[in-house]
Amino acid sequence: MSVSDTSLVIMAGGLGTRFGGVKQLAEVGPAGEAILDFTIRDAHSAGVERIVVIARSDIDNDLRRHLRRHHGADLDLEVVHQDTFGPARARPWGTGHAVAAAASVLDGPALVLNADDYYGPNGVGSIVAALEDDRARAVMLGFSLAGTLPDTGVVSRGLCHLGTDGLLDGLVETHGIGWSGTTVTASDPPGELDPAVAASMNIWGLPLHGVDRLVGQWKEFHGRHREDDVIEFLLPVALDEQRQEGSLEIQVLSTTEEWIGMTNREDLEVVRAAFAAR
Secondary structure, eight states, X not given: OOOXXXXXXXXXXXXXXXXXXXXXXXXXXXXXXXHHHHHHHHHHHTXXXXXXXXXXXXXXXXXXHXXXXXXXXXXXXXXXXXXXSSSOOXXXXXXXXXXXXXXXXXXXOEEEEETTEEOOHXXXXXXXXXXXXXXXXXXXXXXXXXXXXXXXXXXXXXXXXXXXXXXXXXXEEEEEEEXXXXXXXXXXXXXXXXXXXXXXXEEEEEOHHHHHHHHHHHHHHHHHHTTOSSXXXXXXXXXXXXXHHTSOOEEEEEOOOXXXXXXXXXXXXXXXXXXXXX
């Protein structure tokens, strides 16, 4: 099957500060694959051939060599440098900025996701199918919150409120989420959370008009925060703003796929074991 005008857009522009290296290319598979290699295979299986990777310019050569080695010289690949789109800053401007940086190379729907998260073949396939079914509507995958939490420590997640029609009705960026005994709590906003609530893990299907709107949102955001060297233009927040202004409907798909993610170097062996067991 071929979905010729849909692109897989992989966000790989992070610094990997907590990981201590180029996390996007860390070897987790038996043949030296990184997480993004498994995602590319899943996208190919779903009919998506065109691959757009948003990365830092300093890892461009290593990234291209790695991808050609694992996917062949004829891989339909475009690399976009996030750090050269807009004003330079030591810290990347965020996931919304990353997708805005890729807008000029997209001419159709986009399956957008993180390089260092694995969503499974059914997760990727369901997004692609939904994009083909309704090319005007965005779609996201909602994972059960409990299945995305580490055994120790805390994380941030976008928690989803759903309407009766299965469309996103609100998204709250929530921080300091972790286990407190057998319950799940958060620090900002504070409180106890439903462990089954749908959480965004940053895998989206976006129509082209949603991507184009991100470019305008980025310009507005930068106009307000041009002197701030910490604040980020986040993709989930920007898409929820589009929803609120009425320019984008977002369908939420549930999944039973196991999410596999990597933040710290200590996660590496756990991730390798997870792929070895698949």
